Amino acid sequence: MSWIDWAVVVVYLVYIVWDGVRLSKHSGKVEGYFLADRSLPWWAVGLSVMATQLSAITLVGTTGQAFADGMRFIQFYYGLPFAMVILCMTAVPFFYRAKVFTAYEYLERRFDARTRTLTSFFFLLSRGLGVGVIIAAPSVILSIVLGWSEAATVFAMGLTTTLYTMAGGVQAVTWTDVKQMVIIFVGLGVCLFVILSKFPAGVAFTDALHLAGAAGRLTTVDARFSLQESYTLWSGLIGGLFLMLSYFGCDQSQVQRYLTARSVNEGRTSLLMSAFIKIPMQFFILLIGVLVFVFYLFERPPLIFNRVEAQRVERHRTLDYQRLSAEYEAAHAARERAAIEYVRALRDASSSDSEHARSEYLAAERAFEEVREKGLEAAKVESGNRSFTDVNYVFPTFVVQYMPVGVVGLIIAAIFAAAMSSISAELNALATASVIDIYRRHFKPEAADRHYVLVGRLATAFWGVFACIVALYSTSLGSLIEVVNRFGSFFYGSLLGVFVLAFAVPRATGRGAFWGLLLGIVSVWIASRYTEIAFLWFNVIGCAVVVIVGTLLSLTDKKVRARSF
Missing domain, CATH: 1.20.120 (Four Helix Bundle (Hemerythrin (Met), subunit A))
Incomplete structure (x- = not known):
C-alpha cells in the first residue's frame, strides 16, 4: 500500500479508538455501562443493530461467496422482515417493560435460575465462538496487505477493539457503530464505482449482468424444497426465519441494542429499520462479489487466492x-x-x-x-x-491489487469499521451476560456499581482474548460468512425454543424448559453429525425439539408456576 493508504487506515483507527475511550466518562454506573441509561435515539440503535450484524465477514466472506456461488446467499435473509415484525410485537415490549439487563434475566422470572444460567451459558459459548470468526475476517486482509502472520493480525485487531469496548461500554459501542456505518456505506459505493470503471472498453454494466447470469451467478430465488440445500427460498423463509428470530430475539448482542432505546416504540422502530434496509444492503454487497467475478473474466485471477x-x-x-x-x-x-x-x-x-x-x-x-x-x-x-x-481471500486480493491509491485505504478502513463494530458489540454483550447472569446472580449479588463495572471491563478483556484464540483456527474452516452462521445455528434454534415456551406456552415450567434446551442442543448435534441436512434447518429442529419436549415435561409437573411478565 502507498503512504496515503496507510494514512487513511491509521487516521481511522486512531480516531475510532480515541472516540470510544472518550465516551468512558458516561459509563460509571451499571445501567450506564451496560444499557446507556436506556437513553439512545431509535436511528442510532437501528444503525447499531445493523452494524452488529454487518461484520467484516459480510464484506470479506459474502463477496467471496458471491464470487464463487453468485447471489444465492441472498435467500438466507428472506425470513428477516417477518422475524422483525414478530419481534416488534413480542420480544421488544416484553424485555423492555421487564426492565432487564439481559434476555436471560427474564427467564428466571418466568422459569427458574438454572434455566436462566443454562441459556446464558449457551449464549456465551456460541457468541464467544462467533466473535472469533468475526475477528478472523479482517486478519485475512491484514495478512495479505502487511505480510504478517494471521496470528499477529488477529491479536492486533481483537485487542485494539477490546480496549475501547472495555473503557466505554455500550455507549461507546453504539456511537462508534454509527460512525462506522457511514464509513462502510461510503467505502462500498466507491468500491462499486471502481469495479465498473475497470471493465474493458465495450463491456457495460448490462453486459456484465449477462455474463454473470449465464454463469449462474444471478440466481436469487431457488424454489426447490430440499433439506440438503443451504440456500433456497424455503430454507430462507423457514430456516432463516427461525435463525433471525433467535438472533434478534434471544441473542444478547442484539437484545442489548434495543434495550438501550428511549422507549418501546423507539426499540421497535430500530428493528424495523434493519428489516427494510438489510436485504437491499446485502444484495448490494453480493452484487460487488459478482462483479468481481466478471472482472476476473478479463483479468487473470490467481490460481489460488491464498x-x-x-x-x-x-x-x-x-x-x-x-x-x-x-x-x-x-x-x-x-x-x-x-x-x-x-x-x-x-x-x-x-x-x-x-x-x-x-x-x-x-x-x-x-x-x-x-x-x-x-x-x-x-x-x-x-x-x-x-x-x-480460498473464497475469503478473493475480495482482499482484488482490493490490494487493483484499487487506486487512497481507495485501498478507504476500503480497508471500511472493512475495519465493519469488524470493529461487530466485535465491540459482541464483546460488550458477552461481558453483560457474564456479569449480570453469572457473576452478580451466583457469586456477588450485592456490590457497588463501580465493582460491577470493573468486573464488566475484566470480562470484556477475557472474552477478547478468548475470541482471538478462536480466530486463529477459523480461516481454515471455509467461507467465513457460512462458518459464523453454522456456529450460531448449533445453538440459536434451541435458545429460541426456550423463549417460545416462555412467551407462548402458559403451562411451561422451568424443568420442561431446562431439559428441553439440553435435548434441543443434542438433537442439533445429531442432525449435524449423522444427516446431510443444511445448517439453516438446524434452527427449526432445535426450536421444535425444545418446544415439544418442554411442553410434554411441563404437563407432567403437578404445580405449574404462574406466567409472569
Whole structure:
C-alpha cells in the first residue's frame, strides 16, 4: 500500500479508538455501562443493530461467496422482515417493560435460575465462538496487505477493539457503530464505482449482468424444497426465519441494542429499520462479489487466492505447479475470448449466434473452473485440510491489487469499521451476560456499581482474548460468512425454543424448559453429525425439539408456576 493508504487506515483507527475511550466518562454506573441509561435515539440503535450484524465477514466472506456461488446467499435473509415484525410485537415490549439487563434475566422470572444460567451459558459459548470468526475476517486482509502472520493480525485487531469496548461500554459501542456505518456505506459505493470503471472498453454494466447470469451467478430465488440445500427460498423463509428470530430475539448482542432505546416504540422502530434496509444492503454487497467475478473474466485471477498456500504448493510441487499454471493461463485466455465473443453476439448477432456464443462461453467457464479446482485440490493436500477454500481471500486480493491509491485505504478502513463494530458489540454483550447472569446472580449479588463495572471491563478483556484464540483456527474452516452462521445455528434454534415456551406456552415450567434446551442442543448435534441436512434447518429442529419436549415435561409437573411478565 502507498503512504496515503496507510494514512487513511491509521487516521481511522486512531480516531475510532480515541472516540470510544472518550465516551468512558458516561459509563460509571451499571445501567450506564451496560444499557446507556436506556437513553439512545431509535436511528442510532437501528444503525447499531445493523452494524452488529454487518461484520467484516459480510464484506470479506459474502463477496467471496458471491464470487464463487453468485447471489444465492441472498435467500438466507428472506425470513428477516417477518422475524422483525414478530419481534416488534413480542420480544421488544416484553424485555423492555421487564426492565432487564439481559434476555436471560427474564427467564428466571418466568422459569427458574438454572434455566436462566443454562441459556446464558449457551449464549456465551456460541457468541464467544462467533466473535472469533468475526475477528478472523479482517486478519485475512491484514495478512495479505502487511505480510504478517494471521496470528499477529488477529491479536492486533481483537485487542485494539477490546480496549475501547472495555473503557466505554455500550455507549461507546453504539456511537462508534454509527460512525462506522457511514464509513462502510461510503467505502462500498466507491468500491462499486471502481469495479465498473475497470471493465474493458465495450463491456457495460448490462453486459456484465449477462455474463454473470449465464454463469449462474444471478440466481436469487431457488424454489426447490430440499433439506440438503443451504440456500433456497424455503430454507430462507423457514430456516432463516427461525435463525433471525433467535438472533434478534434471544441473542444478547442484539437484545442489548434495543434495550438501550428511549422507549418501546423507539426499540421497535430500530428493528424495523434493519428489516427494510438489510436485504437491499446485502444484495448490494453480493452484487460487488459478482462483479468481481466478471472482472476476473478479463483479468487473470490467481490460481489460488491464498498467497501462503499458493507458495506452499509451488515450493513442494514445482513441476506440477508450473504445468498447472500454464494450463490455467491457457484456460483463462480461452474464457476471456469466449466472454468477449458472447458480449459481441448479444449486441450484434442473431439469436442463434448468441446461443452458440453462450454455449462456448459456458464451456470455457467450466474448463477454467476445472483447472482451478485442481489447484485447490493441491492446496488441500499440501495443507492437510480437506475443507480448504480460498473464497475469503478473493475480495482482499482484488482490493490490494487493483484499487487506486487512497481507495485501498478507504476500503480497508471500511472493512475495519465493519469488524470493529461487530466485535465491540459482541464483546460488550458477552461481558453483560457474564456479569449480570453469572457473576452478580451466583457469586456477588450485592456490590457497588463501580465493582460491577470493573468486573464488566475484566470480562470484556477475557472474552477478547478468548475470541482471538478462536480466530486463529477459523480461516481454515471455509467461507467465513457460512462458518459464523453454522456456529450460531448449533445453538440459536434451541435458545429460541426456550423463549417460545416462555412467551407462548402458559403451562411451561422451568424443568420442561431446562431439559428441553439440553435435548434441543443434542438433537442439533445429531442432525449435524449423522444427516446431510443444511445448517439453516438446524434452527427449526432445535426450536421444535425444545418446544415439544418442554411442553410434554411441563404437563407432567403437578404445580405449574404462574406466567409472569
